[in-house]
Amino acid sequence: MTSADFPDAWYLILSSRLIPDLDGGYTISTLARARQMADAGTQPLLLTVDPGTPEAHAQHRATFVERGAAVASEVFRNLFDDAVGADGGAAEWLRAAATPGEADSAWEYRDVAGGAVSLPNVIDPDWHRTTAPIVIRDATGAPVGGIPGFGALYRAWLTHLGAQLREENPRPLVVICESRQLGELIVGWGDDDVRIIHTIHTIHLEAPYRADSDLNALWTRWFEISPRFDAVLWPTVHQRDDVRERFGDAANDLVAPHAVRAPAEVVAAADRDAGRVVVLGRLAPGKRLPAAVRAFARVVAEVPAARLELWGAGAQRAELESLVAELGLTDAVSLPGLTNDPGAVLDRAAVYLTTSAFEGQGLALAEALAHGTPAVAYDIRYGPRDMLAAGGGILVPDGDQDALVAALVRVLTDADVRERLSTEAVAAAAALSPARAMRTLAAACGEALSHPRRR
Structure with missing residues (x-):
């Protein structure tokens, strides 16, 4: 191109x-x-x-x-x-945009841009819509005017x-x-x-x-x-x-x-760890990871060599660690933290798992397909239905734990299925090419x- x-x-x-x-x-x-x-x-x-x-x-x-x-x-x-001029005060473009005005006494202000700008502290979900004056200052800190809100x-x-x-x-x-x-x-x-x-x-x-x-x-x-x-x-x-x-x-x-970039070479299904299941993303409630851990306890009961890696960081880490210990899964489920090389994680995996309640698209799922990693995913809004329409994984009804466990067990125990889904995944990822x-x-x-x- x-x-x-x-x-x-x-x-x-x-x-x-x-x-x-x-x-x-x-x-x-x-x-x-x-x-x-x-x-x-x-x-x-x-x-x-x-x-x-x-x-x-x-x-x-x-x-x-x-x-x-x-x-x-x-x-x-x-x-x-860009708001700071050569003299340390507000840049010329900012002064030119300002009109006469001072801080609104109804708001507290904080200085940014080295003191060249003072912003109102608006504690509101619609903070961006405020028209409270943004104060513009010269190099001495004296106000030279205001701009009516963040949009302006x-x-x-x-x-x-x-x-x-x-x-x-x-x-x-x-x-x-x-x-x-x-x-x-x-x-x-x-x-x-x-x-x-x-x-x-x-x-x-x-x-x-x-x-x-x-x-x-x-x-x-x-x-x-x-x-x-x-x-x-x-x-x-x-x-x-x-x-x-x-x-x-x-x-x-x-x-x-x-879009996601495909690797130079896709690791063959036969060369991966046949029991490794990975999740990539924030450790946040919307990912429904506690439910994934509970489902995986059932998978391990049928596939003792199965291992789950929850890659990422977030507020639910401590809760997940406690749940893993409570279920006796410390040898089967790990939380390795963040990775700057998701491709290397996916190249070792037999399955990519997503149990999110919702997505915009699901970038990690797209990465998994590009790396030829078969996916097991709930049919949620939005992403998995579109990306797996041509194959590359197993889509199960949203929230159906029985179907999720069955799909994971099937992929983990059937080398032919893993190979077929891996081939389909690479083809499906072509629709997501740069x-x-x-x-x-x-x-x-x-x-x-x-x-x-x-x-």
Whole structure:
């Protein structure tokens, strides 16, 4: 793939934050999109708006480059790094965006950007929608004006960046927005030469995660504004179709799964540990790992050599360790912690197991398929149904422990099944290849640029 596949434009990937080993698959897939675009010949800028220190941001970027998740530190830009001028006060673009105003006495404030900016501490799920003044200060710390809320601040920064880029080359901007909250705040950005492509990372529903379940509160307003984005990229057909049935068709919705890179060589099923089952992800309630451990106790009763590895970190670690001890599974179930090499974990495994209650797509499952690791998964919203439609694993009814145990036992005890599923998994992963993802993204960008902005 070459850069000719992408229209001639500046590409900006906008994220709330990008911090190593934080936010799970969101961070991984956002960085992967940027890396895949770079590999295709189109290098985007990665933009973040978290008010960390320049030193912390530099360390985050260096870690991503060291791990191969980013091509160079220079592809990152952060709003609050850019907020500081040469004299230590607010940068000129920020002063220019400010209007007369002072801090609102109803709020406590905290200084960021070396004291050049003071942010109101809004303790509210809708903090991003506040219009409480953000105070802009000069090098002495004196206020020089205010900006009415985070949305105005973010749009001022994007306008400044756009002006800088257009001085170098006067071409349009394509913003790939990775965050619903940021999408809410920039959808009204009134620049005719900007197109906004909004990606989706997670489920929009509350428990019990049926098509007609209540919307997650963060999504309610988003669905009202979603037709104004120039394109919306859903990670699965299942979720896109659920949304269409509930909210109607939209000319700007596309299915664009998060892509995974295939290894240079797939380890044959016969060369793996025939009893090893792995889970990759956060040790969090939504993954239903206690239920997975209880189910595995039944698997071990039938397959004494079976072993389960729960890779990841999270709030449930202590609870899981206690449960493993309580069930007498300390020789069969382990919690090795985080890994920066999930491919190596998957290459040793006979089975990848996912017992999540919900997903956006399930990036670890996609990785498993690319590595030829057969999967056993509950049929949840969203991800496994789409990714296993062409084979590569066994899909069982959501919450059916009997079916889950039977599927695990079958794969662990039948070498022919493991080999067949491994072959199917590699073929299924072709639908999640970076080349295919970049063709879809390039086409979406081209379509958006061929029409006036929808906002």
